[in-house]
Amino acid sequence: MAKLARIRCINKTDKMDPHERIENVGGVYSSGSRWKQSVSQTIKDIESGEWEFYVEEDGITVGLIVAKHNGHKYIKTTADGIQPNDLLSLAECP
Template identity: 85%
Template sequence: MAKLARIHCINKTDKMNPHERIESVGGVYPNGSRWRQSVSQTIKDIESGEWEFYIEEDGIVVGLIVATHDGQKYIKTAADDIHPNNLLLLAECP
């Protein structure tokens, strides 16, 4: 069974393409300390089946998936179409 991790925040690049704008995601461990990792690591974790990531928005839990656009892998929420807006709306990680 995959481990679950909630994404609380993101870090963006200056790129305008929504599929390239997020460079890392982060969250909070149960002990209160923060974690952050690259999108490429998050993609590896999802594809390996070891981890499942999600966001919670207005009490609704939405899982993250790996998608491909123009040959490039990126993460998005399962609820989004081609633009990963749910993730882009999260706060910046400290």
């Protein structure tokens, strides 16, 4: 069974393409300490089935998936269209 992690923040790159805009995602462990990892590691974790990630906004939980645009893999929520708007609207990770 996959481990579950909530994404609460992101770090953006200086790229303007929304499919390449997110560099890191992060959250908070149950102990209260923070975690952060690269999008490439997050993609590996999702594709391996080891982890499932989600975001929660206004009490609504939405899962993350790996998508591909012009040959480039990126992450987005299942509720997003082609662009990762839900993730891009999260706060910056420290």
